[in-house]
Amino acid sequence: MQDRPANASLDTSLALHKFGVGQPVRRKEDETLLRGKGRYTDDCNLPGQFYAVMVRSPHPHGIIRGIGTEAAKAMPGVCAIYTGADLTAAGYAPFSSGLPLKSRDGTPLKQTHHGALATDKVRFVGDPVACVIAKTLAQARDAAEAVELDIEPLPAVTDAEAALQPGAPQLYDHIENNVALDYHFGDTAAVNAAFAAAAHVTTLDIENTRVAAVPMEPRVGLASYDQQNGRYTIQLPTQGVSGNRNTLAKLLGVAADKVRVLTGQVGGSFGMKNISYPEYICILHAAKALGRPVKWTDERSTSFLSDSQGRGQQIRAELALDAGGRFLAIRLSGTGNLGAQITGVAPLPLSLNTGKNIGSVYRTPLLAVDIKCVVTNVTLMGAYRGAGRPEANYFLERLIDRAADEMGIDRLTLRKRNFIKPTQMPFTACSGVTYDSGDFAGVFGQALELSDYDGFTKRKKEARKSGKLRGIAVGSYLEVTAPPSAELGKIVFEKDGTVRLITGTLDYGQGHATPFAQVLSTFLGVPFERIRLEQGDSDVVHTGNGTGGSRSITASGMAIVEASQKVIAKGKIAAAHLLETAEADIEFEGGRFTVAGTDRSIGIMDLAQRLRGADLPDGVPGSLDVDHTADGAPSAFPNGCHVAEVEIDPDTGTTRVVRYTAVNDFGTIVNPMIVAGQLHGGVAQGIGQALMEKVSYNADGQPITGSLQDYALPRAEDIPLMTVGDHPVPAKTNPLGTKGCGEAGCAGSLATIVNAALDALKDYDVTTLDMPLTPEKVWRAIHEAKTKTAARRVA
Numbered sequence: 001m002q003d004r005p006a007n008a009s010l011d012t013s014l015a016l017h018k019f020g021v022g023q024p025v026r027r028k029e030d031e032t033l034l035r036g037k038g039r040y041t042d043d044c045n046l047p048g049q050f051y052a053v054m055v056r057s058p059h060p061h062g063i064i065r066g067i068g069t070e071a072a073k074a075m076p077g078v079c080a081i082y083t084g085a086d087l088t089a090a091g092y093a094p095f096s097s098g099l100p101l102k103s104r105d106g107t108p109l110k111q112t113h114h115g116a117l118a119t120d121k122v123r124f125v126g127d128p129v130a131c132v133i134a135k136t137l138a139q140a141r142d143a144a145e146a147v148e149l150d151i152e153p154l155p156a157v158t159d160a161e162a163a164l165q166p167g168a169p170q171l172y173d174h175i176e177n178n179v180a181l182d183y184h185f186g187d188t189a190a191v192n193a194a195f196a197a198a199a200h201v202t203t204l205d206i207e208n209t210r211v212a213a214v215p216m217e218p219r220v221g222l223a224s225y226d227q228q229n230g231r232y233t234i235q236l237p238t239q240g241v242s243g244n245r246n247t248l249a250k251l252l253g254v255a256a257d258k259v260r261v262l263t264g265q266v267g268g269s270f271g272m273k274n275i276s277y278p279e280y281i282c283i284l285h286a287a288k289a290l291g292r293p294v295k296w297t298d299e300r301s302t303s304f305l306s307d308s309q310g311r312g313q314q315i316r317a318e319l320a321l322d323a324g325g326r327f328l329a330i331r332l333s334g335t336g337n338l339g340a341q342i343t344g345v346a347p348l349p350l351s352l353n354t355g356k357n358i359g360s361v362y363r364t365p366l367l368a369v370d371i372k373c374v375v376t377n378v379t380l381m382g383a384y385r386g387a388g389r390p391e392a393n394y395f396l397e398r399l400i401d402r403a404a405d406e407m408g409i410d411r412l413t414l415r416k417r418n419f420i421k422p423t424q425m426p427f428t429a430c431s432g433v434t435y436d437s438g439d440f441a442g443v444f445g446q447a448l449e450l451s452d453y454d455g456f457t458k459r460k461k462e463a464r465k466s467g468k469l470r471g472i473a474v475g476s477y478l479e480v481t482a483p484p485s486a487e488l489g490k491i492v493f494e495k496d497g498t499v500r501l502i503t504g505t506l507d508y509g510q511g512h513a514t515p516f517a518q519v520l521s522t523f524l525g526v527p528f529e530r531i532r533l534e535q536g537d538s539d540v541v542h543t544g545n546g547t548g549g550s551r552s553i554t555a556s557g558m559a560i561v562e563a564s565q566k567v568i569a570k571g572k573i574a575a576a577h578l579l580e581t582a583e584a585d586i587e588f589e590g591g592r593f594t595v596a597g598t599d600r601s602i603g604i605m606d607l608a609q610r611l612r613g614a615d616l617p618d619g620v621p622g623s624l625d626v627d628h629t630a631d632g633a634p635s636a637f638p639n640g641c642h643v644a645e646v647e648i649d650p651d652t653g654t655t656r657v658v659r660y661t662a663v664n665d666f667g668t669i670v671n672p673m674i675v676a677g678q679l680h681g682g683v684a685q686g687i688g689q690a691l692m693e694k695v696s697y698n699a700d701g702q703p704i705t706g707s708l709q710d711y712a713l714p715r716a717e718d719i720p721l722m723t724v725g726d727h728p729v730p731a732k733t734n735p736l737g738t739k740g741c742g743e744a745g746c747a748g749s750l751a752t753i754v755n756a757a758l759d760a761l762k763d764y765d766v767t768t769l770d771m772p773l774t775p776e777k778v779w780r781a782i783h784e785a786k787t788k789t790a791a792r793r794v795a
Helices: 030-034 084-090 137-146 188-197 241-252 278-290 300-306 352-357 389-407 411-418 440-450 453-465 513-524 552-578 604-611 672-691 744-764 775-794
Strands: 050-056 062-068 078-083 128-134 148-153 179-186 200-208 220-226 231-235 259-262 294-297 313-321 327-339 366-375 469-478 487-493 499-502 531-534 586-589 592-595 601-603 626-630 639-648 655-665 722-726
Touching: 050 137, 050 278, 050 300, 062 128, 078 084, 078 137, 078 278, 084 278, 128 137, 128 278, 179 188, 179 352, 188 313, 188 327, 188 366, 200 389, 220 278, 231 241, 231 278, 241 259, 241 278, 278 294, 313 389, 327 389, 352 366, 352 389, 389 411, 389 469, 389 744, 411 440, 411 469, 440 453, 440 469, 440 639, 440 655, 440 722, 453 469, 453 639, 469 744, 487 552, 487 604, 499 513, 513 531, 513 552, 552 586, 552 592, 552 604, 552 626, 592 604, 601 604, 639 744, 655 672, 655 744, 672 722, 672 744, 744 775
Parallel strands: 050 294, 231 259, 327 366, 499 531, 655 722
Antiparallel strands: 050 128, 062 148, 078 128, 179 366, 200 313, 220 231, 220 294, 313 327, 469 639, 487 499, 487 626, 586 592, 592 601, 639 655
8 A cells, every 4th residue: 555645734733743633643442442352232231131133024015914922922031022013002203314305396205204113014024023022132032933924915116117117016105106205406408408419428327236234243232211210221333322312312202311322332334323223212112111121133134134225226327528528417317226214314325415426526517317216125225335425426437438438539538628627616516516625637647647557558468468358447536525514522621631532423433533632632732642532422422413424524623623722712711820921921832821922831731630629710710621512514525536457357257456546635634544544445345336246136025135145245355455645635614624535435436446347348349337247247248249249240
């Protein structure tokens, strides 16, 4: 890996500070985790706890005629069995999505309003219908197998386009034609006129395959209930405790302060753990009803059935160009597969986020997006790393390569011709979003240089000698990160000389403790090693929107900077009192408050201790503690250019990524080592989707990728060494100048890898393939092309 240091946007010598912004400081938690000392939810237990096991539907669609529980209830150790009727009687609210999305006719998103347990119908394999509680896990499993389900099967539909056809099975009476959202954006008349006047139009029908999140840690919940104060507590892996507390409180029908959410270490999520699930309501209900803690731990096989999945679109993508290859308009239409239930942000990646990100780094003037979000008899859909951003970049970069081939224009030249220029910033894209900064051509040029693009021809010839096909592709991307939302920046100076930093994002693998401490240490001069990050207790983290949308360093960073400024303001008042001078004479730098023009000073840590318990006059703060909520930074626009090279064995169809280069503009980089790691992880997931991952169902609606024997994931041998470069242009919309990096690897890799494979297959005149590029699919494409060529020769 090659890393190039980022230039900090701060006008100080911060990079010289060992633990300051811009330094590759090792992650604080690594020693704990690598030694196996992490504390995940399944490591937690409470005295006297019972165990829960879910009973799930084996049918993708059907009417519930009866649920027989009597025999199961009589089995050893069984404490209770709950069905949908029990939870309905308890008065819990249905699951829904809070998104204010509207269809083209102005009607709001149609909700599925499903309960934690099905009552009338089941709508996908894995739909929970009962929850068994027993004294031991083994007893709960045995009893769950004894629950008798009487379900009358109904026809099922798993494909979104098929669900739109006349006569297709209808999942909900109130969702006509299975369309929950008929999303539209853009001036259709203007876009159609641009296409009519275009010198060339490129059209591609593209499948963006549905994928499973598959984090290392499955979902887990440990629920308890305090009868005296009527308060629920649940430990579970999340992406943010305060947001999940609010959602659970709404579902339970209680005030937010009656729910406490605790999260320890989290073994990955990628968007999947940022919503509430039926199992959590079941075990909270059981804990209250039985007066005992209740624990539920998912298994890998049921994770494939019950965890929210990602992507899942069938899109017709069109690009209109003038005779010189300048982009005139983009048109997207098609479907997004919501699955059987709508919750969280499910429709967002399929609709608004796709449209918001499709403009990318190019100055395309017009855009129209028409996507129907459809319910089907498959597992629910949700956010997955990028949540619409990789999808949009994939569609556009596929279009650009195809347009270049069709028009006879070099692929690089076509991109350069359409880049937004730095002098055009701020630039309002066709999506309506205004970019504040960026040097897209500069990023592009650096990527070509680092990847040795000019040397590809030689490498291709060498590959041919060994019987391999070699291809290369260059792809730019831009992401619109999550919109602004309130974020907590709380700083507490403790008696033991440590500083507690509390913020509402949550680390589920990103390594927040280190860069957040770097920011605080930089701005307050607090010793890095004394800073402790706290994110996992909703009683402490009262505000925050969690981690998602590449927002953490921007949102929490802004809150930390603003909170630091408030600490300094309080410190100047206190220091002025202790140093017997006017507040206006106090200066602050490098962690010390100094009387201007003198050598009289006091360090911030000493000042915090001196104030503790001191007899102070009115107006002098008794501590430097600050509890601050920032309004939230606007969306930022991380961008970059990735270059992928692949080799294909034409005899087997096996495709390998053999070289990978990524140059990115993440604005100010707080910790380049952590940023590089985030980039590597995103690219690895992109390789997985591009080459092997796809959630699949048979004609009857049964999942056929229900385990790691059937659902392929990339292994270490599938991931090449990566060359990583930075081309930072600090954002102008937040005090650190950061842009976010967590989802960029996915955004840049999908199209780059697929386009590289198609470049390698040009010898066989293979012009399009959908992900995943499995050996079978590639082999068939090669041999079908050979057959056609042979037939033409005979003719």
